[in-house]
Amino acid sequence: MKRRIDSSSFEGGQVKELAKVLQSKQLPALVDAEGDRTELPKPIFDMLTDVVEQLKKGSSIIMMPEDETFTTQAAANFLGVSRQHVVDLLEDGKIDFHYVGTHRRVKFQDLKAYKDKRDNERRDGLNELFKEVSDAGKYDTGYTGDES
Numbered sequence: 001m002k003r004r005i006d007s008s009s010f011e012g013g014q015v016k017e018l019a020k021v022l023q024s025k026q027l028p029a030l031v032d033a034e035g036d037r038t039e040l041p042k043p044i045f046d047m048l049t050d051v052v053e054q055l056k057k058g059s060s061i062i063m064m065p066e067d068e069t070f071t072t073q074a075a076a077n078f079l080g081v082s083r084q085h086v087v088d089l090l091e092d093g094k095i096d097f098h099y100v101g102t103h104r105r106v107k108f109q110d111l112k113a114y115k116d117k118r119d120n121e122r123r124d125g126l127n128e129l130f131k132e133v134s135d136a137g138k139y140d141t142g143y144t145g146d147e148s
Contacts, residue, residue: 003011005061015055022049028116049058075099079115 007015021028027127029039038041040048052060072090076083087104097111133139 005055005063006062007055007058010055015052018052019056024051064108066107066112069100069105070106070108072104072106075111078111078112079118116129 027039027042027045029037031037032134054061070078072086073083075095076086079086086095086106089095089106090106095106095114097104097106130139
C-alpha cells in the first residue's frame, strides 16, 4: 500500500486541475468502467481537498491509520526530542504505550494527542508571559519608524 504522495510526482498542471475540480459547487464523483457514477462522500471530499491544497504548496503527504504504532525512536523524531526523553514520558505515564515483546510502541493518535496538548500549553504559557510583560509596560519593539 502506497502511503506517501510527493508533490513532485505529478505532471504539469495536474494538481491545479484537481484543485479546480474540487472548488466546484457540486461534489465530484467516481465513475467506474460501466459509467456508474458515485458521488464522493463529504468526509472523503474534505480530506481530498486538504491533500490537494498541501500538494499545491509543494508538500508531501503521508497517510496512516491513527492506530499506527511508532517505535520510541520514531516517536522522538516526530516530537523533535531525544529517544530517552520519550522513554521517560512513557514511563511517567504522560503518553500511553504498550509492549511488543520487550519493545515499547506508541500509537500515533496517543503521540499526536500529547503533542497537541504540549503545543497548546506552550502557546498558552507564551501568551500569558506576553500579557504579563505587556501589562507591566515592559514590551518595547524598539521600532521608532525611523529607517536611518
